[in-house]
Amino acid sequence: MTITRTPSNTPEPTTDKGYSHPTNIQGIEKLLHGNPNLWRGCDMAGQGFHGRSTGFPQLDDILPGRGWPQSGLIEIITPCWGMGELQLLIPLMRSVIERGKWILWIAPPYLLYAPALVQAGIDTDQVLVVKRETSCKDALWSMEKALQTSNCGLVLAWQNWLPGKVLRRLQLAAETGSTLGVLFKHSDSKHSPLPIRLQIKDCPSKGDDFSTAEVTVIKARGNFRPLTTQVNLYPHN
DSSP, X not given: OOOOOOOTTSOOOOGGGTTTOHHHHHHHHHHHHHOTTOOOTTOOTTOOSOSBOOSOHHHHHHSTTSSBOSSEEEEEEOSSSOSSTTGGGHHHHHHHHHTTOEEEEESOSSOOOHHHHHHTTOOGGGEEEEOTTSOHHHHHHHHHHHHHOTXXXXXXXXXXXXXXXXXXXXXXXXXXXXXXXXEEESSOOTTOOOSEEEEEOOOXXXXXXXXXXXXXXXXXXXXXXXXXXXXXXXXXX
């Protein structure tokens, strides 16, 4: 291989030729911060604004893009159901409904309480439910098809264990339909291929007061260490 050296008297590129022009730099920065599919290894949580606000400023501060991703899959890990994991998603569900899209619930552990959803501003006519008794095969088929559908804005699924191959397939379906899917699990899998995993701390030892939750982002693109925050689940109370 021959390396040709540039003569020392060759003039350096100038902005007149488009090199290092300030507008080009600004365009690159806008692309990096505005596209969730592009990220730099030095990026940390709270940088960029390509995410959807969670409705909880403390949680936004520790999530890359300052909010939920626009599409794809995320995991929320909690040792028991009813620790505020759904309350974290109420603002997101409300925004999905306001955009005229529907929400699919896959095998929720309890029956949905319609009056509470209505009170939270969620139109139950835009909510579909796949019952817990449904076979895993049929439930996953429903989830994949919903994630691929542009009319679906959010899929919530309670699946404690799914192989990496299935998760990658669902992730691809979510990206195809520009839909967000949330998997609720009881235990963490360090080998999960999903880009974002959140964990809610163990149930409190006294009482059943879940007005606040300790949320840890244990995995996220651009994060090199877990980040934890306290979230007030009922900020307007």
